[in-house]
Amino acid sequence: MYWIILGIAIVAALAAGLILPVIRRRRVENNLILARQLFQQRREWLEARFLTIASQSGKPRGLAWVNCDFDDHVCFARDRSTGQLHCFVGVTVSFEAIEGGGMEDVEAVGNLRAATAVFAYDGKEWGSEGRTIFNLNPDEAIEHFHAQPV
Secondary structure (H helix, E strand, O other): OHHHHHHHHHHHHHHHHHHHHHHHHHHHHHHHHHHHHHHHHHHHHHHHHHHHHHHHOOOOOOEEEEEEEEEEEEEEEEOOOOOOEEEEEEEEEEEEEOOOOOOOOOHHHHOOEEEEEEEEEOOOOEEOOOOEEEOOOHHHHHHHOOOOOO
């Protein structure tokens, strides 16, 4: 009787070792699908939130955000150290000089700037801290930061 119980326990342990990783992988895949759908549903609100926070950040110094056009294409990446999911969206930003900010005489102030807006998913909802990666499109930003936390 003891051997039968031991055999059942070993078979159960082996089955759990094979089945649990599959279940975990499917859960992660389902969460990713849900996160992507949620981003698309809330995208307009998230973009407005991003622009509000980014324009109040004081960056770049001496410039005020005038407009921010968002690309249709988005890229998703997971932070290797934390596992947090991020969404990268290409943006084209225009600025104007702030009076007394030291940028009034710079001709390039009016130039459009390519950048990437970064959004983060906390497992329940998407948010933005207004993080902007200038001079890199989403694919380049992911490649550049692939070994670093975002």
